Amino acid sequence: MGALSRFISPKAIAVIGGGTWCENVVRQCRDTGFTGPIWPVHPKKTELGGLPAYPDLASLPGVPDAAFIGVNRELTVTVTAELSKMGCGGAVCFAAGFSEAVSELADGAELQAKLVEAAGDMRVLGPNCYGIVNALDGMALWPDRHGMAPVERGVAVIGQSSNVLINLTMQRRGLPLAAVVAAGNQAQTSMSDLGIALLEDPRITALGLHIEGISDLPAFEELARRASDLGKPIVALRVGSSQQAQAAAVSHTASLTGSDAGARALLKRLGIAQVDTPTELVETLKLLHVTGGLRSSRIASASCSGGEASLMADMGEVAGVVYPPLNAQQSDGLRAALGPKVALANPLDYNTYIWGDEAALTATFTALCDAELGLGCVVVDYPRDDRFEAPDYDQVLRAVAKTGEVTGTPMAMVSLLSEGLSEAVAQRALELGVVPLCGMGDALRAIRAAAEVGARSGDNQRPAPVLQPLNGHGDPRVFSEAEAKALLSGFGVRVPKSQRAMTATEAGVQAEEIGFPVVLKGEGIAHKTEAGAVVLNLTEARTVTEAAKSMPAASFLVEEMITGTVAELIVGVTRDPAHGFVLTLGMGGILTELIRDTVSLLVPACREDVQSALSDLKTGALLTGYRGRTPANLDAVIDTVMALQKLVTDHAEALHEIEINPLICRAEDAVAADALIRMEEQP
Incomplete structure (x- = not known):
């Protein structure tokens, strides 16, 4: 874990401050199982959290590897400087009132800069954060409750909201949480730094991120590269999808992109799965912990109910998973296991004829799980454990585990309701190598996310660094159409x-x-x-x-007048300060915003990615000869997109947005029939 290892896995801890929060840190460290010395520091108190307190840092019997600073914001800077001078490995800065509060406190940003300067070479987490819980080493620099228990291996989660992280630690879905870190303001140590350090620990299997914003794009790209090198997957829950597009935008493109499109394009580019809810994050992390990522979203499902099979089919289609039809070998094996009365299909309703027969259950699930599948699923909800015993349900679990051993197919138990698999059952499943997925909807969306990670895991090609917007010189102006087309023509775009x-x-x-x-x-x-x-x-x-x-x-x-139109596209690029330049491709013309059939990439995108994005459009078939119609010259379309990206690259310092709408796609060429550019004047 490099320079962060002392901080994340300390041998000795100091807790500076005297409030309830600091007392909680002392107790949490002891309750979590930390075996090293804990040194409370307070100028007046002789005892804190049941341990003797030291009057100042100079009185400590040794140098702490990690510290929790629980004093006011001004004193936090002073204490940070003292800890750095004595050689401490790192410190959690709990206090608020720094850059996150600049609208309320005029000196917030200045004080944060002083904090970073005071830290020097010492690592600082925050400020404005709760800190770290490391369940692998029994360490909790954490001033509140948490629901984590000791584990030997598991997943790590990093977030910017301490309260969201607290709630995630309270999950009862069987997720083995090894470490949780609140990054706070990321004044010095970023989520990317923390992520790399955690993933380099061989006991960490996967990483979850709760992202409110990406402050350092190159560092985030480095996190993705390091995760790929280590073969460890990342899944992200990013907030901000409801933000409106840039207020100053005047093009259709800008109304279709904005920060959410940029973020989604970035995560996809870097091979990081994206989920939309905290429960999906938990379920996806369980899948990644066990499997490392699914090789595809092609799955098989078995249940003893036609209703459950139908729900799996309907909800799976919405979630984006695929149920391939049974092949001859599967059908023959299932018929032998189930007899003539059961209709064979995927998803499969195996009925209740074999309920209570563990060997028959194993034979059924084994026959269903073809080697080409990404995942085998068995739907089962356990009865309430406060009212019933369920040894026959345990037979299903054992049969699922045996199927995974025999076929090599990753296996999951999927419950209809989230409470259908209790924490105890989920933990037993994990011990047997079975993924316990709680709640059918969350499960299916998690499967899709885990397949997105797995699809990129074998890709040895690294995406080029994202083109970052450079600092400009002033306010942009909207070019006339004639000016815009002249500039496009200079880069090889065909114009009328x-x-x-x-x-x-x-x-x-x-x-x-x-x-x-x-x-x-x-x-x-x-x-x-x-x-x-x-x-x-x-x-x-x-x-x-x-x-x-x-x-x-x-x-x-x-x-x-351009005639012979095969299809009309919109091709545009907008400046997104957090994610680079967002390239949007979609159905063009006057119905662009109504249809909203678009795909977003980041600049630079290679020809293969552009072609793949065009094929992902719902209307993409128009380009390739829909229902026998004349196809468009796809090479000419892609040439236009590549030329547009060259223009953006050459004018990255000044460009704010550019749009071709429509790009008239014809059998012989592609013509930019209308264009809009918003760009600063360049010296």
């Missing part, structure tokens, strides 16, 4: 032949020079169709002039 006209009469003259039919557009209007500032398929100079006179514009753009 066009001429600018300052009067309606001049527009008619320009149309004759270009050749009919033409398109007339009013300049300086972002959404031209809605404003009545675009007219298509004009075939005479007179009609061009008349159309120009009726437009709410002072100048005009006359362009060749």
Whole structure:
């Protein structure tokens, strides 16, 4: 664990402060099983949490490896400097009132900078955080209750909300939590630093993240690379999906991206699974702990109820898992195990004929679990353990475990309701190598997430570093369409032949020079169709002039009419300070925001990723010849996207957003029929 190892796995601990929080830390360390010395420090108290207290740091009998600083924010800086000077390994800074409170405290950011300076080479966690619980080594620099118990191996979770982490430690779903760390303000030590340190511990099997924001993008990319090198998966629960798109955006693209799209694109790019709820995080971590990630989302399901089989089918389709049809070998094996009365399918209702027959259950589950599956699932909810004994249900658990041993297929028990698998049952399942998944909906979404991780685990190709927005020089301006297209053309994007006209009469003259039919557009209007500032398929100079006179514009753009359209796409890029430049591909034209069929990537994206993203669109089949129609020139489409990315890379310091909408995709080429650029002036 490198420089953080002393801090995370200390031999001696100091607790500085005298309030209830500090007393709790002393008690939590003792209750969690810490066997090293704990040194409370307080200038007046002689005892704290049942241990003798020292009046100051200079009086300690040794140098602590880790410390909990539970004093006010100003004194926290002073104590941090003293600990650093004496050679302490790291300190939890509990106090608030630093950069997180700049709207209330004018000196918050300044005080945080002083804290970092005072720490020097010593690691600082926070400020404004609860700290660390390390159940592997029985250490809890944690000022409140937690629900963790000693484990020999398990998963780690890092978050920015101490209360969310407390609640996660109270889970009763059998998740083996090895370490929980609250990162707080990340003034010096980031989630990425902590994640790498934890994953390098051979006892940590997987990492969960609760992310409110990514402060250091290159460090986060390094975390993903290190996790991949170690073969340990990461799953993230990120908040912020409800935030509105950038307020200053004027393009369709920006209304379709924003920070959530950027975050999702980043996590996918880095091979980190993303979940949407805390319960999905817990269930996914259980899967990752046992399996390391599923090789696919192709699963089989068995239950003794047709209703459960139907629910698995319906909910699985929504969650994004696949139930492949039974092959001949599976069907033959199931028929031999179940007899002629059971209808064979996947998901399977094996009925109740074999209930209580452990050998028959094992034979059934073994026949169902084909070697190509990502996971085998058996649906079962145990009866209430406060009212019933259930030895026959334990037969199912043993049969599931035996199936995993015989077939090599990862196996899971899935309960309909979250309480259908008690904590005791879940722990027994884990001991047998079976994943206990609590609650059918959470389980199926967790399976999809674990398959996303597994699909990337064998990929030796590393994505290029994300292009980061550079500091600009001022406020951006919206380029005219003619300016935007000229810039695009300079990077190899095909644009229509066009001429600018300052009067309606001049527009008619320009149309004759270009050749009919033409398109007339009013300049300086972002959404031209809605404003009545675009007219298509004009075939005479007179009609061009008349159309120009009726437009709410002072100048005009006359362009060749592009015909032979196969499909219309939107291709755009927006600046996302937290995640780089977000590249959005989707159905274009006037229905872009209504249909909202888009996929987001981060710049730079390779040709293969762009092609894959286009195929992921619901309307992507239009590009490849839907129902016998003429296909678009896909290479030309991808060439356009790559050229646009080159433009973004060359103007990363000034570009805020760029959009081609529509990109008219034809059998012979792809043409940028309309374009918008918002960019700062460059010196």
